[in-house]
Amino acid sequence: MKKLTTLLHFAVLTMLVCTFSVQSQERIAIIQSPNVILMDAETGVILDPSFIDLDLQDPGTPKAILQVGNEIWITHQIGDKIDRYDLDGVFLSSIQGGLDNIRGLGLVNSSEVWVTNAGTNNGAPGDAIVRFDFDGNNLGFFPVSPESDSPFDVIDNGNGEAYISYSSSNNIERRDYDGNFLGNIVEPGVVNFIQQIEIEEPGVILAAVFSGSPQNGVYRFSETDGSIIDFWSEGNLRGVAKLGNGEILWSSGAGIFRLDPDTGVSTSISGNSSQFFGRLNLDGCTAPPAPTGDTEQAFNEGATLADIVVDPTDVTWFATETDALAGTNPLPLNTVLIDGETYYAVNIVAGCLSDPFAVSVTVTLGVGNFDDSSFEYYPNPTNGIINFAYHKNISEITLSNLLGQTLLEQKIDSNQFMIDLSGLPNATYIVKVVSEEGSKSIRVIKK
Known part of the structure; x- marks a missing residue:
């Protein structure tokens, strides 16, 4: 069977070219004690330079900042609390108890805030993720895997x-929304002491690596296999964030810096000790009207997003409601x-986003006289191998992702065959089989 490595690399690069940044009234915030900038x-x-004065609330090493609905949450690593502010920076309340040595926090599944916890004081659970709803109610926790310790930051991949990320076991791991461990993206030992992470664009994770051995700095990791795509040697990084102009912000005890990835040169922005970055929408966009149309639409095989009928026609499409909202x-x-x-x-007007409009599609997958009753494929979902059988010879197959990018094309000339997805990330794929009677496309799930 053909190896998928070259095709996978091509697919990742294609995804990077095809994506763009939807501009909203966004600000990047960073904790530079005693202020939020x-x-x-x-x-x-x-x-x-002084959006929020943190000294007013007796800060204890303010670390990370996150917008939660119409509030701003800030963790305090030594203070063992989360302070809540409104979007004008006015203090509202604190979340305390059950937290110790907390660092990063992230919005997960559009419904929860996950906080990284590493201590046991105050009734805290030790190395664990503590979960909260948007009202600040503690929903419980899940411990990290035995192979991992000292969680540092958490992000949602939107899928x-x-x-x-972890600062002691030095890995980046995957969890489902129930907290179940799914495996590592970056294995332990590749780098040392990972702090803030961010999905720079599909397929690429941006990471701030604090310590040497092998080397500290700004890293780009492949979201698929954890390999290092790019690296820039910088000192003792804490925070990292991508700018709209393509440059990368990074922070450390020496201040805030802006890195030009093309030249590898970093420029100082502010010289005071800084922590994590966060993204805030403070300008109160007036949302344009949501698109309208039929919520269920039918198409023939091969139709694309451009074929879906909605008003207005120049909308932007997303695969998940989480991505659409963000x-x-x-x-x-x-x-x-x-x-x-x-x-x-x-509907995006002047950088402001409408409410999402959902369209469910039915696609007629069979073409020609393909005999569904004589076609078998199993197991599905699969950990790797999928077996196929048909009463006529299959002449060729094509494997693609949900973006329509071809990952594998192969001649078959047999009525029984198999394909191996073990080299692909866990996701849903489309397999198109072609016989003398016609063709058929099916969805297969790699888990």
């Missing part, structure tokens, strides 16, 4: 999984429609 999300220029990971219009899937249209 606001920066321009496109250029990194400081817009407000059913959360990623967690304006992240937009889909190209040539994305091939998948039978039974739901896609989300967003």
Whole structure:
């Protein structure tokens, strides 16, 4: 069977070319004690050097900042609390108890806030993820895997999984939304002491690596296999964030810096000790009207997002409601429609996003006189191998992802064959089989 490595690399690169940044009224915030600083999300220029005065609430090493609905949450690593502010920076309340040595926090599944915890004081659970609802109610926790310890940051990939970085076991792992361990992206020992992480764009994880051995700095990891895509040697990193102009912000005890990935040169922005970055929408966009149309639409095989009928026609499409609400990971219009899937249209005007409009599609998958009753494939879902059988010879197969990007094309000339997905990330794929009687496309799940 053909190896998939070259095709997978091509697919990742294609995804990077096809994506773009949906601009909203966004600000990048960073904790530079005793203040929260606001920066321009496109250029990194400081817009407000003292948006929030943290000294007023007796800070204890403020670490990470996150927008939770219409609030701003800030963790305090030594203070063992989370302070809550409104979008004007006015203090509201604190979440205390059951927390110790907390660092990063992330919005997960559009419904919970996960907080990384590493101590046992105050009734805290030790190395664990503590979960909260948007009202600040403690929903419990799950301990990290025995192979991992000292969780540091958490992010949602927008596709059913959360990623967690670790400062002692030095890995980045995958969890489902129930907290179940799914495996590592970056294995222990590749780098040392990972702090803040961010999905820079589909397929690429941006990471701030604090310590040497092998080397500290700004890292780009492949989201598929954890390999190092790019690396820039910088000192004792804490925070990292991508700017709209393509440059990368990073922070350390020496201040805030802006890295030009093309030249590898970093420029100082502010010289005071700094922590994590966060993204805030503070400008109160007036949301444009949501798209309208039929919520269920039918198509023939090969139809794309451009074929879905909605008003207005120049909408932006997303694969998940989470992405649609955040304006992240937009889909190209040539994305091939998948039978039974739901896609989300967003009307974007002057950088402001409408509510998403969901369209569920039915796709007629069989073409010609393909005999469904004589076609078998198993197991599905699969950990790797999928077996196929048909009463006529299959002449060829094509494997593609949900963006319509071809990952594998292979001549078969047999009525029984198998393909191996073990080298692919866990996801849903489309397999098209072609015989003398016609063709058929099916969805297969790698888990």
